Amino acid sequence: MTSRPSRRAFLLGTAAAVIAANRRGSAQAQSSTPTAGQIVDRIREKAGVPWRETSIDGFKAGGADAIVTGIATTVVATADVLRRAAAAGRNLVIAQEPTFYTANEDGGNRAGDAVFVAKKALVDERHLVVWRFSDHWNARKPSEPVGALANALGWSAYRQADGDASYKVPEMRLDALLEHVRTRLRVRGGMRWIGRPDMTVRTVLLSPGGTDLASTVARMPRADVIIAGEPREWEAVPYVLDAGVQKAIVAVGRIVSLEPSAAACAAWIRSFTPELPVEAMAVGDPYWNPLS
C-alpha cells in the first residue's frame, strides 16, 4: 500500500520546496550579477583539466569580489583593449598574456615608469578586473589554440587523425599558402617565412604561440610547413632552414597566432555564462614593415 504523506509532512515538504525555490531565485538573482570570483569558479569547473597549484593564471588587476557586467577575452590586455572593454561594459578582461610586461606582472625597474603607471591608473579608474587564463586554457585537449587557428584558416576539416596539430590541406604552392595566411590572419607587418615559394604544400603543422624544438623535430619530418607564432630564431627557425628546400616555416607573431584562440575562449565562456555578454577583443598585428 502506498503511504500518503501526512498533512504535517506535506506542509513541511511544501515549506522546504518554497525555501528551495527561494534559494534558486536568489541564486538566479546572484548569477545574473556574478562576481569575478564566481566566473572564475565556473571556468575552473568547466575547464576539464586539473587546476595547478602554481600557475600564472589568476587575477592581475582587480579582484574576485567585483560584480561582472560583461567579459572581454583577448590575447593581451593592452591599454587599447582595456579602454574598449571598459567602454562596452566588459569589466572582466580575460587575457592570455601578461598585462604589465613581465610574467610576474611586477613593475620591477618599470614601477615608476609613466606608461606602467598610466596603465595601472586606467585599470583602477575604470574598475577593471584582469584575470589571466593561459596555463589551463592551453592545457585543454585537443589544443584550443591549434583548433582555433585551423578554424581561422578554414582548415578544420583537414585535421589529421594522428596528431592534433597536423593538417592535410588541399595541395597548394607555398606562395599561395603565404597569401592565404596573410589575408586570413590579417597580418600587417609581422609575417616572416623561409622556404621556396614554388614548393608544394600538403601537410601543415600549426604551432600558435611558442614552438618548442622537440615537437618540431618529432613532427617536421612528416610535414611540409610549420605555421608558427613566435618560433625562436636559434631553434625551430634554423632547424627548418637546415632541413633543406622541401621544408618551410611561417612565423606570424605570437599575438596574431593566438587571436583565434582568444575568440574561441570567448565562445567557450559564453556557452556557460548565458547571463552576461562575452566578447573577444582583437589586439591586431602590433608590427608594420618599413620596407612595404
Add this chain to the structure above:
Amino acid sequence: MTAQDIVTRIQQKLAGDGITWRATTVDTFKAGRPDTPVRGVATTGMATFDVLRRASAAGRNFVVTHEPTFYNHLDQTDALAGDPTYLAKLRFIEDQGLVVWRFHDHAHMLRPDPLVAGSARVLGWTPYASPAERGIYVLPPTTLRALAADVARHVNGRAIRVCGDPGMKVTRVALGPGYGVPPLTQAVDVSIGGEAPESGGHAEYAMDAQALGRPRGVILLGHMMSEDWGMREVADWLRAFVTDVPIEWVPAGEPFGRR
C-alpha cells in the same frame, strides 16, 4: 695550430683583458675534433648548414659561431638523435673535417660588446654612442618611420618589424644584441635588437605607450640581422692575436623571405 690551441689563445687573451673564463658556459666545442689542425677560421652569427658549406669550400675548417649549431641554446642533441637534418649536418662536419666552437658568453663580456658594436657600425652609429650609458645611441632627431627605413637599408634585412607610431620623434635609441632587445621604458625613444617575445615589454609596451600618449618604438631586425655583423667584429678582434691562419667572417645572412 689546432682548434684547441686557438681556443687556449682566446682564453689567454681574455684573461689578459681581465675576463675570467666562466666555470659554466656554452662556449664549448660542439662538433669535430679539438685537435684538428686549423687551415682557416670562419666566424659567423650561426653555424647553419649553409655557413658550414661555405666555410668548408673556402678552407676555413674551424668555425667560430655565436649561436648554437644544433637548434638549442645548450646544443643538446638527445631530442635530435635520429633526426635526418641533424645527422646530415653532423656527418658533413665530420666528413669535411670541420670543428665548430661556440663563442657566445665571453664575446658578450668584451667591451664594447662586439655583438652590439657590429650592429652600430653597420648602421653608421658608432659616433653616436653615448659616452655615459652602455648600449645607448643619441641620434640626430628623426622619426620612427625614417629611422626604420634607414635601419632596414643598412642591415639589408628582409623581415624587419616595427611597432610604434611611424610619426613619433626619435633621438635616444637603445641597441641590444640578438634576444637581448632592451625592454622598453620611457628612458629611451626606441629599442632595437634581434628578436623579442611579445610578452616581455617590447611590442606590448610600445602599443600601450602609443595609446597612453607617450609613444615609444621597437625595431626588431631578426636575430641574425642583429648579431651576424658582430661576428665580423670578432673576426677583426681575433686577427690581432691569431696571425698564423686566415680568419674570415662568413655571415649566416637573413634567413627569412628567401626567393
